[in-house]
Amino acid sequence: MDYAKPLPNYLVTRYHGWKATSYTENQGWYRRLAKEGQRPRAMVISCCDSRVHVTSIFGADQGEFFIHRNIANLVPPYAPDGDHHGTSATVEYAVTVLKVAHLIVLGHSQCGGVQGCIDMCKGHAPELEEKTSFVGRWMDILKPRFSEVEDIVDATEQARQFERQAVVASLENLMTFPFIESAVKSGELSLHGLWTDIGEGGLECFDPKGKKFLPV
Structure with missing residues (x-):
């Protein structure tokens, strides 16, 4: 080697x-x-982006957060098909073994994965459409949500809103996992959707009643 x-x-x-x-x-x-x-109180699913530093944002110490990072902080829907599922396995361990009380999905501004998905949806990223593209196939999770933002003319605002849609999509997919649905309904687990502005240091939380993100 x-x-x-x-x-x-x-x-x-x-x-x-x-x-x-x-x-x-x-x-x-x-x-x-x-x-x-370890006895973490919360699990955080965030993007791989090196600019997103979860422990710094919340001033967390070792042992506080169980953290999983992937492209665009996405969670796939429940699909026990026998294939490799890194994100699903991590979520399962956090909820069923570690018994975390909170599960947080953290999106962010200027997300390259989300922008790649936008480019795919607009036909501007043929390389991501290839079956051999791991990034492209991963972003297929988010593609159906593009209809929520496709009419937004301003490219920057479209990207920011789609980044928020990535968080909402992950929250909805989390609820397709039987053990998560059960824990949420019993009150043992709560789900939270966040979006952070890297440049401004802002943090927003998803309000399910108003179906929008509000400043924390």
Whole structure:
């Protein structure tokens, strides 16, 4: 396996800095987490985008959030077909094993995955239409929702509204999982849809009654 290389020096330096400061100062907490296991109160499904830093937004410490990241923070509908389902497996573990009390879907502005889906819907991304495109097939989850925003003329506003639709689609798909529907109806689990503006630091929460996102 000669293709696996040593860590870049800048990462090695950062690791040793963390070990000498943050870890050393909180060594008891880290050892407690290792010994007692994790008990996160919430699961967060967010985008892979490197600009979205969930723990920073909420000031969370180690052990607070069970985090899953994927392209455009999407959740597929329940489909126990025997294929590989990374997102579905993570959701199952969080709800049935860790017993999280809150499940949060966090969307964001300038999402490249959502923009790719828009381009697909407009016929501007033939490479994503290829069967071999993992990103394209993943964005198929969101494509049916494009009808909700296709009449918006301004491209920026269209993208922002479609980013919010990605959150709503994921919330709706979560409720197709029997164990989630059961936990929600029993009051053991609550679902939350959020959208954050990267540049402005804003945060909005989906209001199911008004069917719109409101500032937090």
